Amino acid sequence: MAYVSPPWRGTEQRFDVNLSILFTELPLLERPAAAAAAGFTAVELWWPWTDTPTPPRAALDDLRAALADAGTQLVGLNFYAGLLPGPDRGALSVPGEESERFRANVEVAAEFAAATGCKALNALYGNRVPGVDPAAQDALALENLVPAARAAHDIGALLLIEALNRPESPDYPLISAASAVEVADRVNEATGLGNAAFLLDLYHLSMNGADLAEVIDRYADRTGHVQIADNPGRGAPGTGTLPLEELVGRLRKAGYDGWIGLEYKPGDRPSAESFGWRTP
DSSP states (O other): OOOOSSOTTTOOOOEEEETTTSSTTSOGGGHHHHHHHTTOSEEEESOSOTTOSSOOHHHHHHHHHHHHHHTOEEEEEEOOOSSTTTTOOBSTTSTTHHHHHHHHHHHHHHHHHHHHTOOEEEOOBOOOOTTSOHHHHHHHHHHHHHHHHHHHHHTTOEEEEEOOOTTTOTTOSOOSHHHHHHHHHHHHHHHSOOOEEEEEEHHHHHHTTOOHHHHHHHHGGGEEEEEEOOTTTSOSTTSSSOOHHHHHHHHHHTTOOSOEEEOOOOTTSOGGGSOGGGOO
C-alpha cells in the first residue's frame, strides 16, 4: 500500500519500519524492498542472526546490498541479544558464553552499522539469572557496555539502553524509564563519551503502567530513539487504546526530532496492509 506524506493530520513525522517484526512473512533480504514499496525510506532491525554473533561476511554483505538496492537507510540495529524473539532479552549481563558472544559481536555490529550509515545501536541488557548475584550481573553489564559505547562512538553512533515490560519479560531488570536512563548514565560516566542514551518504547512502558506523558516530559532530552505499538495487543496505531498521535506530538514538542520505529505486529494481514493509519 502506498500512502501520502506527511501523516497524522499533516504533522511531519519520521517513521521507520522494524523489519524484525514487520514484513516477517518475507525472507530477510526481501524485506527492505517491501518496506520501500510501502513508502518507507528507513528501517531498523534486531540482530538478524540469532544463532551467531559473527555471521559469515557474505551474509552481512548480502543484507547491506539488500538495504542499498531498496534505497532504505538502516537507522537502528540491535547488538546480538540471544534468541529474540524467544526466551532471551539480551546477552551482555549474562555470565559465561552469552556475554562472550556479546563481546564477539560488538565490533561486527559496529562495522556493519558503519557500512550502512546506521547511527543507533541498541544493547539489550539481558535477563536475571537464577542463583547469580544481581550486583555481579550489573558489574558485568557495565564491563560490556563500556566497549560497546566506545565502538558506537568510533562510528558516530549512539548506544541505546532499552526498558522492556515486566508481563512479557519478567526476568528483565530494566522495566522503567528511570532504570534504563540510570544505566546509560553509568556508561557515560565510565566512558566520558556521553553517547549512551535511552530507547523510549511507548508500548513497553505502557505495559508497565507508566505515565507516558510524564516519561516524555522528563526524559525526552535523554532519548536517542523511539519505538511505538498500540496497547493492548502490540498492534498498529488505532488497534488499541494508546493516544499515540498525541504522545508522538508531545515528543516533538519536547524537542525529540529523531526516528520513530514502528515495532508492532501486523496481525493476520500482510504487513503492507497495516499502514492505513498513516494516511491523513
